Amino acid sequence: MISILGYYSTQFGELWERSLFDLVKESIDSLLKESKIEKKEIDAIFFSNMMSGILENNLHGSSKIAQLLNTHIPIFRSEAACASGGMAVYLAVQYLKANPGKTVIVVGAEKMTDFSPEEAVEGLMAAASGEEQEAGLTFPGLYALLAQIYLNSYHYKHENIGAISVKNHFHGFLNEKAHFKRKVTLKQVLSSPKIASPLGVLDCSPISDGASAIIITSNTKKIKQAKRTCSILSSEIASDSISFMERERLDSLTSTVVAGNKAFKEAGIKRSDIRVAELHDCFSIAEILGMEDLGFWKKGEGGKRALAYETMLGNSGSIIVNTSGGLKAAGHPIGATGIKQVGEIFLQLTHQADKRQVHDVYYGLAHNVGGSGGTAVVTILGI
Amino acid sequence: MISPVKIWRRQKNIRNMLGKKGVVLSWTIIYTPSNDFKKSAPYPVLLAQLDSGEKVVGQYVGTLYNDLKIGMRIRTILRKTRITHNEDIISYGIKFTNEI
Numbered sequence: 377m378i379s380i381l382g383y384y385s386t387q388f389g390e391l392w393e394r395s396l397f398d399l400v401k402e403s404i405d406s407l408l409k410e411s412k413i414e415k416k417e418i419d420a421i422f423f424s425n426m427m428s429g430i431l432e433n434n435l436h437g438s439s440k441i442a443q444l445l446n447t448h449i450p451i452f453r454s455e456a457a458c459a460s461g462g463m464a465v466y467l468a469v470q471y472l473k474a475n476p477g478k479t480v481i482v483v484g485a486e487k488m489t490d491f492s493p494e495e496a497v498e499g500l501m502a503a504a505s506g507e508e509q510e511a512g513l514t515f516p517g518l519y520a521l522l523a524q525i526y527l528n529s530y531h532y533k534h535e536n537i538g539a540i541s542v543k544n545h546f547h548g549f550l551n552e553k554a555h556f557k558r559k560v561t562l563k564q565v566l567s568s569p570k571i572a573s574p575l576g577v578l579d580c581s582p583i584s585d586g587a588s589a590i591i592i593t594s595n596t597k598k599i600k601q602a603k604r605t606c607s608i609l610s611s612e613i614a615s616d617s618i619s620f621m622e623r624e625r626l627d628s629l630t631s632t633v634v635a636g637n638k639a640f641k642e643a644g645i646k647r648s649d650i651r652v653a654e655l656h657d658c659f660s661i662a663e664i665l666g667m668e669d670l671g672f673w674k675k676g677e678g679g680k681r682a683l684a685y686e687t688m689l690g691n692s693g694s695i696i697v698n699t700s701g702g703l704k705a706a707g708h709p710i711g712a713t714g715i716k717q718v719g720e721i722f723l724q725l726t727h728q729a730d731k732r733q734v735h736d737v738y739y740g741l742a743h744n745v746g747g748s749g750g751t752a753v754v755t756i757l758g759i
Numbered sequence: 760m761i762s763p764v765k766i767w768r769r770q771k772n773i774r775n776m777l778g779k780k781g782v783v784l785s786w787t788i789i790y791t792p793s794n795d796f797k798k799s800a801p802y803p804v805l806l807a808q809l810d811s812g813e814k815v816v817g818q819y820v821g822t823l824y825n826d827l828k829i830g831m832r833i834r835t836i837l838r839k840t841r842i843t844h845n846e847d848i849i850s851y852g853i854k855f856t857n858e859i
Contacts, residue, residue: 498793506769510840510852511804511816512789512796520787521806521816528785528829570801573788621806621814626784 378472378608379599380757381479381591382411383719388586388707389489389555396428396487397437399587401444403483407589417479417598418591420471421451424464424484425711430499431491441483457503458658460484461588461714462613462744462753469611472594479595484716485587486709496583500710503747505619516580516659518620518748520572523661525626527574529676534574536679538565540660541578541705543688544698548705550689550731555584555707565660579660584707588716604726609739610642611755620748627676629749632669636743639754640671643739647671650695650756651737652724654717656745657702666743667697670754689732699724699732714744718755725759761795761841763848776835776853781809783831786819795841805855807833821856832858 384407386399394402400423408415423441428434438451454464461484468482488496497514508518523537542562548554560578568576592608599605614634617623623630640647647670655670657663664678672695673681681687687697700706700720703713721740723729744753785806792800803819805827819827820838833855840852 493791494794494797497791498795501793508816510769510850512792512799512802512818512840513804513816514789514792516791517787517789517804521785521804524785524787524829569790570788571791573790575787621816626806 377596377599378469378592378594379605380608380722381413381593381598381602381605382407383590383722384410385553385588385716385719386586387553388584388709391585392489396432396434396485397440397444399487399585400441400483400485403485403587403589404445404481407481407591411591413591415445415447418449418481419478420449420480422464422468422480422482423451423453424460424715425453425486426455426457426460427486427488427499427710430502431495432487456751457746458710459714459744459746459751459753460711462742462755463714463751465714465718465755466611466613466753468592469608472592477595479591479593479598481589481591482715483587483589484711484714486711487585488583488709489585493583507619514572516572516575519659519661520575522626522665523574526661526665529627530679532679534566535562536683537660537664538562538579539683539685540657540663541565543685544657544702544704547689547699547732548701551701551706554701554705555582556701556705575659581658581703581708584709586707586709586712588712588719590715590719590722604728606722606725606757606759609645609756609758610639611753612638612642613751613753614638615751616749618747618750628669629665629745629752631749631752632666632743632745635752635754636670639756643756645739645756649739650741651739652699652721652734653695653697653741653743654700654720655697655702655743657698657704658708658745662745663697663702670743689734696734699729699734714753717742717744718757721757725757761850766848766850770851773837773851773853776815777837778835779809779811780832780834780858781807783827783829783833784808784814785829786827798842803827805833807855815853817853817855819855823857834858
């Protein structure tokens with residue numbers, strides 16, 4: 377059995393007074409303190425970060441972490457664009473399967489707000505294909521192309537995807553650590569300035585700073601001693617072409633379908649067992665594609681069900697999605713996101729989610745996507 | 760700056776893509792680009808399927824800027840892509856215009 381023993385996230389947002397590794401240090405120190413685990417009990421660290429090499433000329437972060445913690449344990453870095461965090465969780469789970477009785481930290485961080493939007497866009501686009509870069513595309517642009525296809529294929533309007541942002545901002549309003557702790561109306565989403573039509577700024581996740589960390593272990597003694605813990609029932613990863621135009625389907629991300637099917641099979645549970653999930657809502661359309669590709673909603677139904685706010689807190693009998701506020705409202709410090717998602721599900725399953733708590737939850741799911749679907753990670757947790 | 764050799768590698772196959780006709784599968788208008796495209800913004804980008812079957816992404820430089828539609832016919836042309844610095848090699852690529 378592999379279990380989570382603790383989770384800590386820094387504030388997400390514009391944190392100008394703190395550097396990337398200030399955030400990493402805060403998350404690891406606070407995680408160890410809150411979990412009452414000594415540094416010497418940690419056998420390895422998995423570090424997730426995408427952009428420090430491009431934006432800050434800052435690589436070999438694993439060694440920087442070794443310096444901060446004054447340690448010689450193995451430290452690995454994972455990079456899979458926005459799925460870097462999910463990939464780090466996956467790799468840590470594999471490490472623990474190969475090394476029974478060990479305990480590891482998975483920490484992810486990103487520092488993005490020191491840079492202009494153009495610099496951040498250029499850095500992010502390193503995770504797209506050369507053809508997409510030369511076309512002047514951006515990630516909002518790539519998801520806008522997917523959104524147009526979805527809206528056109530299933531005869532929806534912008535409001536059918538924009539409702540996702542309304543829901544996630546409502547959830548973010550309840551999360552002290554969120555980048556945006558405020559509600560927005562559907563009218564505001566639809567009239568927000570365009571980033572890449574049809575997507576407005578309120579359809580898009582922000583550029584954020586932040587770090588998140590979890591402790592996971594395969595040490596049965598530690599699991600028994602832990603006050604609050606939940607199990608990682610499965611963590612699965614799937615890949616696809618970096619260029620979305622090479623793919624057969626343009627109204628679905630196949631990497632999510634494959635990772636999701638594998639994760640449910642490995643966990644041995646049904647879709648209907650999941651009551652709470654964190655989905656990769658980098659753009660409003662992305663959560664709808666995610667709900668359909670994971671099998672929670674039928675293909676093409678998402679626009680209707682999103683506008684009915686089915687997955688919003690307070691709706692009993694439905695799966696509740698992105699209680700953290702999602703990438704949209706909680707913020708999207710790239711390397712931290714996949715770990716924050718798993719952390720939020722840990723909080724939900726251990727009844728620590730405060731005002732965002734979903735009741736009667738036994739299983740939860742985290743879904744993290746890299747690029748326009750080149751990587752997807754699905755992690756299922758249970759108590 | 761984008762390296763000259765990278766441009767050379769990318770541009771080798773462009774001639775095979777020129778003068779081809781196809782149909783728009785999706786479109787967007789980019790308002791927040793990266794530095795090399797800032798001066799062109801806002802600009803439309805299309806995903807098109809050529810009649811020969813390949814899918815291609817590129818900017819649209821035709822006259823129907825305000826009337827872009829899925830299903831619209833286009834053809835491929837050669838244009839400068841990104842804004843390069845004064846002494847850099849000019850980067851060419853595929854863009855789209857009206858079919859005619």
